Amino acid sequence: MNGSIAKLLKRFRIGPYELCMFAVVVAATVARLVLISYNWPVTNSDEGNMGLLAMHVAYRGELPIFFYGLPYMGPLEGYIAAPLFHLLGPSLFSLRVGLLPLFALFLISMYYLTRLLYTQKFALAIVVLLSLGSNLIIQQQLKAVGEYPEMELFGALITLLACWLALSSHTFSADATAQVKRRRAIFYGLLGLVVGVAVWVDFLILPVVATAGLLLVLFCRRELRTWAGLSLVSGIIIGAFPLILYNMTAPWGQDSLTTLYNLHRAEALPAVAQHLPFLRQVIGTILISLPLETGANPSCAIATFPLFGPPAPSVLQCAVFESSWGIGFLILGMIAAFLAVRVIWPTWRKSPARDWTFEERQTTIRQCARLMLLVTAGLTIVSYMLSPVSAIIPDITSRYLICLLIAVPAVLWPLWSGNSRLMALSGWREKALLVLKVGLLVLIATTFLLGTVRTFAGVAVAEAAYNQEGALVQDLLRVGATRIYSEYWTCNRLTYRSQEQIICSALDEQLKPGFDRYLPYRSRICVSAAFSAVASRSEGVAD
Template sequence: MNTWHGHLKKLNIGLYEFGMVTLAIMACLLRIAFIALHYPTTNSDEGVMGLMARHIAYHGQWPIFFYGQGYMGSIEAYIGALLFHIMGSSSLFTLRLGLIFIFALFLLTMYFLTRQLYNRSLALFTTLLLSLGSFDITSHQLKAFGGGPEMLFLIGIIFLIANKLVFTAPVQNSEITRKERWQRWMLYAILGLAVGVGIWSDLLIIPFIAPVGLLLLIFCRHEVFSKAGLWAVLGILIGIAPVIYYNLTLSNTDQSTLGAMIEIQSSTATQMAQQHLTKSTQLSGTLFISIPTITGFNPLCSKISFPEFENHNSASLHCVVEHGGWTLGYSLLWISAILISAFIIWRIWNSLRQSRYQQKSNRHLPYTEQFLLKLHSARLCLLISAALTIFVYINNPASAIEPTANARYLLNLLIVTPALLWPLWNGFNEIHIPVTIQRTKKPLFILRVILLCFILFVYANGTIGMVKDISFSQKAYQKQHELIHNLLQIGATHVYTEYWTCYRIAFESNEKIDCVSLTSSLHIASHRENRYPPYTTNLKKASDFVYVFPISSPQAQTMAQKLKLINKKYYTKYTFDDYFVYRLNFRLN
């Protein structure tokens, strides 16, 4: 017993770590219950990822990116394929199970990152908070459409390793043993690998990589420009090898990673101009909608409740106050955390400058001050990463076009959670507070506790809201399977439809139904909506012409207009719940 206790103590594992493991297990069990009850509702993006996993598992395919595009790696598909073999089932539940494993790793990483930069108590509270969350946070942890959970985990690993390298950096290589030097080289290699895989997974990781690189350049400069740096470069090259291979073997440069980025920027900018959206719309969308959405605020108001969107007269004052207040609070916490660390760094450097001036010597910082300098520099890097992420998003047309759905581009802000909580937790105790302000210490403590409880309540309320929404998701799941059953009953195995129906029914039907996506004018859509070319080939060869559209879709309205000019004997119309299904004797267009 004493030996076991000794091992735990040596590994620095105590009650807080057991608490973290308990919270992580409970959070994972809750999410397993969600996906077992078909929550959240799936969509075609997730259907594409499911098809990729199935094609990897059973058809010997090796996709590098999400089908139909030259970016966003297929990590989730490969994990799904492995689980398909292990579980013996290629269901949506099995696909999502892999995301829960990644989520567990994310919680573990966040705990140790918070413990590394702050303390155990905040690490445990952060784990509790991230175990909860609103629909808009949790859905990105449970829906397999690429880039989300694995990116959060990789960013956490990158910061953990970089901080360890900085905190333990030797003044000269001669001060460490051969074994320690190899250990540090391996850490640089793993760091590089995490960076490379992160870039392959999603380019949204870059605003977090840049500050980490700067941190290493400042405190580990002699290592970065030595063999250790080469190990890091090797790791990066291995991590981004799929990206390099994809771009080198392309026959059409328009589908390259760079070409895809340019195409997205161009198309969204065009869409923004067509909708007469402005820079102020981007700012409003980010501050009033996207940041509250992705940082857990709930319940949320619709887009038209805010200035700059839709009908300006429909702006709701309480929505502007609530959402704006949440973002204001987020901003104040960020500014407070920045000021705390910046003040301590300034105080250390000022002390060093004065001692050098007085003693006229190149005095080195004592170990304690060196560590504090590194610690607060690392905290600043975390906070700067959040600012860079928001800056990039504000300047992206996506923040104006659909700020609620596109809030997913800010998902990485969850990494900064402990840094923002620190001013409320214990942050101001790190700086010397004047006696006049100390008199208000107790009221400020009470205020901090109230604010922390409020944040916890908001996240818990989001989780409760999801539980209430399960019945809606189950109804949607039932309707989807009834649609698939009805289509198979009438022999409709090759269908023309719209994107958000296409790959969803293809995956859920085990590809008994394949499809082609049509535009609102009933023309074949681009490769961004027809992501799997073999389906298009199959439909061109098909002798049966079946069109499946949601009743309220633009495609259904266009079809109704076209059918007015066609004799009824040339087509058969079915109504399956929320869908119109048309079987024609000929192919349109």
């Protein structure tokens, strides 16, 4: 029996590091299963909207192309939840449990990506780190509001496949066997399929797609002119087919790009009206959004940051920690980019690529792949910084930087690499540098661990909020208030919690029709002879 297991592990190249990695993945996934079983994090109407969409898919056979009210975001999470509703019934738990495999696959993809570009030990350390996280990071992995869990997975998987195809491009030649060509064409098709689905889900993935495409163009040009290239394009078309179909049939001005452009203009209006300086966008990005989305535990309100509120003694305290995290991330990224370019440049300059040795080619591809991770992070940060939302609501919109987690190995590599060599040296400068690097790694790991501990400490509050919402639903049903008006952050979560026994339409602050993601609810209330108004209780139950 033991011999059979050993042969199986050897066949699939599963060694001690892989066994440890899978153990960490299982433990992290179970921990998140415990959280959602206690209804953490607190739900909101965006998640209720996804639940309603999943119900319509499961029980009405509807096939929506987009998340209700957002004609540019594919509702993949709703399609994942729909079959689970038939097994478990519609609930907050069954809506979220389908996200757990996405998280587990994200960790596995990050392990193999980091192992491919760096070392096994570092890959295992990255998986341990990413199995933890701040309250915000874990919340984004577990809340079914669209795009974020799958963006993590798709970003890691696209990068992994592109890097593997580039590093194994030496196996492709005119003399390659049909089996090798067929296998590589399948992987190109898989990459295209993931890219297509990811673009359908959200355009946030575009920086990842751009850098992965550049890597393939640099090192797989000849192969892209063969059936492999056709397989890649076919995969993209199949994956993005819902998006393509919609935009081919959408009325003029209602296509996805126009919708995104109009949203961007609407977001810019407050910044223009308030005459907000560009420096505030820089501060909002680096001091607030970047730390939030890369694992720092927020400790200060936005108003305490420079240009976001009046000067106060607490400004300095917040600026020191938060800016240290954000600026430190950028500095480490620049150091990592310098280390990669320092290796790439001499080889690239001295001779054409066709004259490189096998070792030079593999080293150059690996360093370019590392640089690709950093460029992806840079494009993500710059595109967010140029958006007005970084100056208006940088805490709420920090989620647009979700793809930065993919670059964590590249950013932390300067702190990890070379420590064994430094330990062997006796100079005080080397010892001081070693202490600094190890100290920063310990600080980062401790911050992620504390974020996880704080997350579990909030379970009781989330459970109380869930029970409070259930009591409100029962009260409304008892008095017959099944057609109601309220504000947005109350409506959809009540409709989903009641499984559409209560239909709610949103009103704005002037009691005029508000933001209804699913417009049929508004018309159903309008034809009803009796309706009620429910005051917001979102402070207690909404995110």
